[in-house]
Amino acid sequence: MTVRLAVFDCDGTLVDGQAAVCEAMEAAFAFARLPGPPRPLIRRIVGLSLPQAVRHLAPDVPEDLQRMVVEAYKDSFRSARTGGTLEEPLFEGIAELVDRLAQSGWALGVATGKSDRGLSACLAGHGLLDRFVTLQTADRHPSKPHPAMLEAALHEAGALPGAAVMIGDTSFDMDMARAAGVRAIGVDWGYHPADELAAAGAEVVVSSAAQLGDYLS
Numbered sequence: 001m002t003v004r005l006a007v008f009d010c011d012g013t014l015v016d017g018q019a020a021v022c023e024a025m026e027a028a029f030a031f032a033r034l035p036g037p038p039r040p041l042i043r044r045i046v047g048l049s050l051p052q053a054v055r056h057l058a059p060d061v062p063e064d065l066q067r068m069v070v071e072a073y074k075d076s077f078r079s080a081r082t083g084g085t086l087e088e089p090l091f092e093g094i095a096e097l098v099d100r101l102a103q104s105g106w107a108l109g110v111a112t113g114k115s116d117r118g119l120s121a122c123l124a125g126h127g128l129l130d131r132f133v134t135l136q137t138a139d140r141h142p143s144k145p146h147p148a149m150l151e152a153a154l155h156e157a158g159a160l161p162g163a164a165v166m167i168g169d170t171s172f173d174m175d176m177a178r179a180a181g182v183r184a185i186g187v188d189w190g191y192h193p194a195d196e197l198a199a200a201g202a203e204v205v206v207s208s209a210a211q212l213g214d215y216l217s
Helices: 018-031 039-044 050-057 063-082 094-103 116-125 148-157 171-180 194-199 209-216
Strands: 004-008 106-111 134-136 164-168 183-187 204-206
Touching: 004 134, 004 148, 018 039, 018 063, 039 050, 050 063, 063 116, 094 106, 094 209, 106 148, 116 134, 134 148, 148 164, 148 171, 164 171, 171 183, 171 194, 183 194, 183 209, 194 204, 204 209
Parallel strands: 004 106, 004 164, 106 134, 164 183, 183 204
Antiparallel strands: none
């Protein structure tokens, strides 16, 4: 039996963590006594692993300060979560989409720049953790667009690349899908505009969770 696998990005695709990411990054740069990057630049790097994101935002900063920013970001995000102030709401229609795809026979996965702990806490908080058969994070793989996360997801789910889709909101997701030989589907409610997603190889860019469900039906 052919396994159909739908792998989602998390931030910007499943959940809206824009404010949380920006606030944690600003706090991390302030802790390292560095000028904070503009929020439009912060939003552009969502999806990369944290060390690579910091390198993009502060390429001329010494590595020891980059590492300080990385650790301060983790501390800030962790404090917000444990303090109950972290907000990562699901985008409209995502819970229904997950149910719809599962009921129609899709196996579901996530490939994200989040940490293992961060992803598990996010999905568990929305009651979705048990809906995914494979969870791949930056803790165990190179940053997107390297295909390692998707390759591991395919292996764990027992799916072939031709029977899988990668669903994401950034060109990093589309590039990763192409590198893994997986179909790329873009969503226009995240961090990169639709034209960039199409240019990076998205076979379609959808405007709602319902439209995505129709496309995969």
